[in-house]
Amino acid sequence: MARVCKHGYVSGKVQGVYFRQATAEEAERLGLDGWVQNLGDGxxxxxFEGEEAAVHELAAWLERGPxxxxxxxxxxxxxxxxxxxxFIVRR
Incomplete structure (x- = not known):
């Protein structure tokens, strides 16, 4: 299986709602590597990177979040x- 990497940004009500930790838990469940962090602009x-199918699954999960x-x-x-x-949560 091909290993792929995605980088990007999630906007909306995504800080203070357990988003980073939930993302890390979902990434770990899917066997993905990477990181997640809050930005000053909200x-x-x-x-995140890993097997292509798992990367697509996390990308779809990010559309709804916790x-x-x-x-x-x-x-x-x-x-x-x-x-x-x-996979780590950056502070």
């Missing part, structure tokens, strides 16, 4: 694989 930034979130938009772009091991 968005969440995310980078139950308390209200996602307005997800902007993801494919980029070169980074070779990251594990």
């Amino acid at each position: 968005r969440v930034e995310v980078l 139950s308390a979130a209200k996602v307005d938009s997800v902007e993801l772009q494919e980029q070169g694989v980074q070779g990251i091991a594990g």
Whole structure:
């Protein structure tokens, strides 16, 4: 299976609603590597890589996020694989 990487931003009510931690839990469940962090402008930034099907599954999950979130938009772009091991929540 091909390994792919996506990087991007999630906008909406995505801070203070458990979004980063829920993203990390979903990424780990899917066997993905990468990171997620809050930005000062209210968005969440995310980078994740792994098997193509799992990457697509997390991308679809980001469209809705955890139950308390209200996602307005997800902007993801494919980029070169980074070779990251594990998934972390950046503070």
